[in-house]
Amino acid sequence: MSMICHSSPQSDFCPPHFDEALEMVEETHIKSCRVEEWFVETGTDSTFYAAQDVLASCRSSKLCKVEAAHNYHSSHGVIKSFVYIDDISRGEERVKVSLENGRNAGDLPIFFHIPNNLVYKNAYVKFSLARISHEDCCSHCVGDCLTSPVPCVCAAETGSQFAYTPGGFVKEKFLEECISLKRELKQDHYLYCRNCPLQRSKDEKSSVPCKGHLLLKFIKECWCKCWCNKKCGNRIVQQSITVKLQVFLTPDGKGWNRRTLEDLPPGAFVCEYVGEILTNTELHEQNVGSPGNKNTRYQVLLDAGRGSKGVLKDEEVLCLDATVYGNVARFINHRCSDATLVEIPVEVETPDHHYYHIALFTTRKVDAMEELTWDYGIDFHDRDHDSGHPMKPFHCLCGSPFCRNHSDMKGDVRLLTYVRRRRRV
Numbered sequence: 453m454s455m456i457c458h459s460s461p462q463s464d465f466c467p468p469h470f471d472e473a474l475e476m477v478e479e480t481h482i483k484s485c486r487v488e489e490w491f492v493e494t495g496t497d498s499t500f501y502a503a504q505d506v507l508a509s510c511r512s513s514k515l516c517k518v519e520a521a522h523n524y525h526s527s528h529g530v531i532k533s534f535v536y537i538d539d540i541s542r543g544e545e546r547v548k549v550s551l552e553n554g555r556n557a558g559d560l561p562i563f564f565h566i567p568n569n570l571v572y573k574n575a576y577v578k579f580s581l582a583r584i585s586h587e588d589c590c591s592h593c594v595g596d597c598l599t600s601p602v603p604c605v606c607a608a609e610t611g612s613q614f615a616y617t618p619g620g621f622v623k624e625k626f627l628e629e630c631i632s633l634k635r636e637l638k639q640d641h642y643l644y645c646r647n648c649p650l651q652r653s654k655d656e657k658s659s660v661p662c663k664g665h666l667l668l669k670f671i672k673e674c675w676c677k678c679w680c681n682k683k684c685g686n687r688i689v690q691q692s693i694t695v696k697l698q699v700f701l702t703p704d705g706k707g708w709n710r711r712t713l714e715d716l717p718p719g720a721f722v723c724e725y726v727g728e729i730l731t732n733t734e735l736h737e738q739n740v741g742s743p744g745n746k747n748t749r750y751q752v753l754l755d756a757g758r759g760s761k762g763v764l765k766d767e768e769v770l771c772l773d774a775t776v777y778g779n780v781a782r783f784i785n786h787r788c789s790d791a792t793l794v795e796i797p798v799e800v801e802t803p804d805h806h807y808y809h810i811a812l813f814t815t816r817k818v819d820a821m822e823e824l825t826w827d828y829g830i831d832f833h834d835r836d837h838d839s840g841h842p843m844k845p846f847h848c849l850c851g852s853p854f855c856r857n858h859s860d861m862k863g864d865v866r867l868l869t870y871v872r873r874r875r876r877v
């Protein structure tokens with residue numbers, strides 16, 4: 453980052469004082485930045501300011517715009533600032549994440565890109581080699597576990613069959629099972645807990661019964677305590693993003709979304725949902741206390757394995773919040789039932805179901821430039837907002853024939869007919 457001042461053709465031009473320029477930059481368009489390069493052109497001569505001071509000041513005010521190119525006027529002349537970036541992830545991913553042509557990233561919602569989940573404060577997420585027993589990792593494997601005639605212990609979670617094909621995609625049958633869990637709203641797919649921590653976080657004495665936690669199918673990947681190599685076919689999500697993605701502004705009022713720039717087959721890993729790891733109480737406090745736009749939410753629960761333990765302590769009830777710190781998954785919009793992506797909980801560092809990675813895989817073949825969507829699992833009929841789902845119901849514009857955001861429930865009926873017909877095929 454640098455701040456450069458050029459000679460001015462105007463003889464009466466007077467350079468702004470550094471503090472004034474700094475204040476103006478902050479006030480006008482930057483509340484904190486992760487900036488690749490930044491110029492402020494004041495039209496004066498010979499003044500060079502320590503850019504790091506400006507950057508430090510931006511960071512201290514916490515929020516961020518990734519790219520900006522603004523002109524604005526001051527009593528001291530025209531001030532321009534340019535922040536150049538062609539990759540929203542700032543080089544933190546293996547592939548660049550671009551922004552739609554012609555868009556100024558200064559318009560993007562403010563956030564810091566992080567490639568991996570980070571604990572905010574009290575969440576109990578402890579990885580240690582000592583906590584992973586030999587039974588939970590493959591200690592006899594060599595090279596690629598997928599080529600072994602007998603699946604290794606890491607495949608035990610998926611019925612002693614690897615969930616991935618040698619090409620790196622989720623196997624068709626496993627994918628279908630994951631999709632149906634989300635689509636078929638069956639009671640026996642849900643766990644109803646006694647003393648639900650979601651209700652407890654709102655009010656210790658809450659008598660509201662648990663609204664249910666959808667139990668999903670897990671994948672366990674090999675990890676560093678395993679003896680296979682880093683390129684083992686049972687290590688897909690930990691390789692991070694490899695698909696070329698683009699963030700764009702939807703024309704139909706759903707805000708920003710993300711699309712793929714390449715054709716994708718079914719079962720392809722697209723990205724992980726990354727954010728700050730919060731306890732449920734911290735999440736509740738943030739939602740009650742934060743002054744931001746509460747209609748646009750970036751929070752998801754890690755409750756897909758809720759059945760695996762008895763009553764959880766607060767520090768074990770986790771969620772991911774990508775409001776300020778997150779990756780590009782925070783831009784994925786919701787689509788009811790027939791979304792292009794499905795989330796699969798993936799264990800990497802720990803065989804413990806209370807912390808896992810939310811990995812998003814394609815549900816079908818997706819063409820280049822198609823929107824990537826995900827069914828958030830929102831109950832649009834939850835008028836009292838007491839389901840515990842951190843994404844609050846909104847007026848859904850997904851356009852799916854199975855849209856659940858209709859009071860007449862026609863979307864649900866259409867979905868049931870569709871699912872039954874598929875079963876008969």
Ligand SMILES: C[S@@+](CC[C@H](N)C(=O)[O-])C[C@H]1O[C@@H](n2cnc3c(N)ncnc32)[C@H](O)[C@@H]1O
Nearest residue numbers: 706707708747748749782783785786848849850
């Ligand atoms: C995780 S964010 C998705 C990115 C968001 N569109 C943005 O501009 O940053 C979730 C929010 O996007 C909006 N959204 C997502 N899907 C939508 C849909 N199908 N219809 C209307 N709004 C939607 C809602 O405001 C929701 O709280």
